[in-house]
Amino acid sequence: MTQTSDTTSYKDIKQTVLRRIRSGQWQPDTLLPNEQELAVEFSCTRTTVNRALRELANEGFLERRRKAGTRVLSAPQRQARFTIPLVRDEVEATGGTYRYALVSAETQPAPDWLAARLALTPGQSVMHVRCMHYSGNTPFQFEDRWIVIDSVPQVEQADFSGIGPNDWLVQTVPFTNVELTFLASRADTTLAGFLDVPEGEPVFTAERITWLQGQPVTFAKMYFAAGYRMTTEF
């Protein structure tokens, strides 16, 4: 009907299956016909059906298990995908001019809370870097970062006066795992000064921990300027 060509593609199958789910024809927990049967219904190979169902499963609509078959997921546990932009890109996307400024950078023993969070040995050396990201002359983000020196020895020679620690790290060390957290925090005196907001102001905050094959590399807290919103569509 709505297809332009005469062949049945995996996209057609996805659409049809989605329609059956949404229309209630296939209620949650319903067991779908197996791939062979669907292949007959759609007049295509099992390979094509497989691709359609596999993608729908990845997208969170179906659950597939060998021998048990394919079921409609009861809890529509839909997932949002956030693309984490680089600060520079984000500023420029809003038409602003990106500007960076180093606040401080110093080597020191890891504070206890950090050692606990990253599973470091007490007193292990870390580089503490604080910096600002501006959109024009308006504060956009204050970044408070800790880099594990044993994981990135080169960091002791790095110069963060011209390049942000995140950009530097991206160019220098790969990573394998990331933990990302969003929360609302309160601007203390220091932070209020950096972001140019009243003390006590709610501040949207992101925390990011990065590992390289199990070894902690860096912990960063990113405090966003007032009114910041992180949005995604799906």
Place this chain on the structure above:
Amino acid sequence: MTQTSDTTSYKDIKQTVLRRIRSGQWQPDTLLPNEQELAVEFSCTRTTVNRALRELANEGFLERRRKAGTRVLSAPQRQARFTIPLVRDEVEATGGTYRYALVSAETQPAPDWLAARLALTPGQSVMHVRCMHYSGNTPFQFEDRWIVIDSVPQVEQADFSGIGPNDWLVQTVPFTNVELTFLASRADTTLAGFLDVPEGEPVFTAERITWLQGQPVTFAKMYFAAGYRMTTEF
């Protein structure tokens, strides 16, 4: 080497490609060999190479264009996937007992800001529902929701005293598009009362707009209790 079997699978190829990217052997913007060449290198069919590269592209590592070939993405625009849990599940996952309480539900003309946000005609009827979600006796989330009556006429007969509007909607109407926003807001007097926090306290907030085939269905603001963190790993 690390493979258990003797066949080259698409997963092996993904790993190898990832390793070459992370090691710097394939720098950003590098043009990869085409699928046919890689198939020869890995002693497999082009189909298998295709699947590996397609998935890596979906995951944000590569960019593929017909005729132009496959490139390593310069900006490692990695994407985080958040699974949006149902409130009940989230409470129970922390060991709490989920409890729900309706605060108010009334039909009224859409306020201007809402009409603008959802592209409604001015004065269009909406159902305004406010409710609380508790973990035991501790406030967990305050939900402030607006449902477009023209999109969901049945809502006028709905009884939200026993079931939350989100659960009701999930069972009643499908949706096709969602916009999700995270931000930090400030507890006003009303909100402070509901969440049992001091006035002015930072509150992690999620806004969600849902459409069904272009037609706005519902707008919800969800205010989380103090200390709430939304975390994901990837």
Place this chain on the structure above:
DNA sequence: CAGTGGTCTAGACCACATG
């Protein structure tokens, strides 16, 4: 125009989990 990825077929073997 020509090169690259996008997709489909027809068939096969295998891994896994359930009864």
Place this chain on the structure above:
DNA sequence: ATGTGGTCTAGACCACTGT
């Protein structure tokens, strides 16, 4: 033991897009 999905092969045609 057996049914189901997971994956691979070998080959084909097509769609798009850069030159």
